[in-house]
Amino acid sequence: xxxxxxxxxxxxxxxxxxxxxxxxxxxxxxxxxxxxxxxxxxxxxxxxxxxxxxxxxxxxxxxxxxxxxxxxxxxxxxxxxxxxxxxxxxxxxxxxxxxxxxxxxxxxxxx
Numbered sequence: 001x002x003x004x005x006x007x008x009x010x011x012x013x014x015x016x017x018x019x020x021x022x023x024x025x026x027x028x029x030x031x032x033x034x035x036x037x038x039x040x041x042x043x044x045x046x047x048x049x050x051x052x053x054x055x056x057x058x059x060x061x062x063x064x065x066x067x068x069x070x071x072x073x074x075x076x077x078x079x080x081x082x083x084x085x086x087x088x089x090x091x092x093x094x095x096x097x098x099x100x101x102x103x104x105x106x107x108x109x110x111x
Contacts, residue, residue, distance in 0.1 A: 003032035010059025
């Protein structure tokens, strides 16, 4: 039984390549977590209604909104979850701005 769920919010694509969420299953299983995908914020809310979400990996670029908007939208939906910004290496938003907006951490894409 899963002790928590990590949600991938967005499509997580780089060019024509898309992340297969199943690739993260072995890593998540080490912590007793499961992986769910949510292509949009309404999908995230549905996942939250049936799962204990421990972290949300946010691909704001895929959502078509700014990092600040994405973080402000995720926090009320899942206040207990860690918000992790997933950005491309070429992104220039300073970490301090992400942290001030509520990000717990950031990861660079592709993973």
